[in-house]
Amino acid sequence: MSTAVSKELRREVLEANLRIPRAGLATLTWGNVSGVDRQAGVFVIKPSGVAYDVLSEEDLVVVSLSDGSVVEGHLRPSTDTETHRSLYLAFPSIGGVTHTHSTHAVAFAQARRPIPVLGTTHADTFNGPVPVTAALTSQQCATDYEYNTGQVIVDLLGRDDIRAREVPGALVAHHGPFTWGADATASLEHAIICEAVAEMALHTIALGTVEPPQHLLDRHFTRKHGPDAYYGNPSSA
Secondary structure, eight states: OOOOOOHHHHHHHHHHHHHHHHTTOOSTTOEEEEEEETTTTEEEEOBTTOOGGGOOGGGOEEEETTTOOEEEOSSOBOTTHHHHHHHHHHOTTOOEEEEEOOHHHHHHHHHTOOBOOOSHHHHTTOSSOBOBOOOOOHHHHHSSHHHHHHHHHHHHHTTOHHHHHHSOEEEETTTEEEEEESSHHHHHHHHHHHHHHHHHHHHHHHHOOOOOOHHHHHHHHHTTSSTTOOOSOOOOO
């Protein structure tokens, strides 16, 4: 297995991690992003406990997708590394994973409530509520805790790769949000959106919710996703 990862992947993972504090998604070092190179059988992830303002490409850690061993790097990988790995193994379409402790999404996770679809902003990205997992058992916490954190998300989505693409995030009960996407950048953007719609949902619930029509929600999701999508413009690159 080749241990080399491209400069482009390292740069993307670094930039995605640096955007976490800029987007207001983390206090101190409470967040991490990874990106996978499936051909090489590895993924790149933030090291544990390193402050964002001193984080460099050289600090990033390369981890084996098959067994979680460190392939390259002089620092310990994020403590959430095994959660990222379990998601990569379960869902072939995932190219990047982000975990944060953003305030409003965490509030829903701690209450063990999914983030409901209350309007089109949510429906633009998530084809349904952002779901919340079951609580981990004492056995799951005692052994392979971080890997089992990923597994409760896998169980929640039924190992359904299509569902993982349509709802690119989940709340781990009493913990916080994990989001994913086609690459590291997309996973970070989904984390930003998850926090934004969680904040909007809390304000809406405080005012009193009105159920949005499903046809409106469907229209907003399908105009950005799927074969008939027409949002945005082709890249000029």
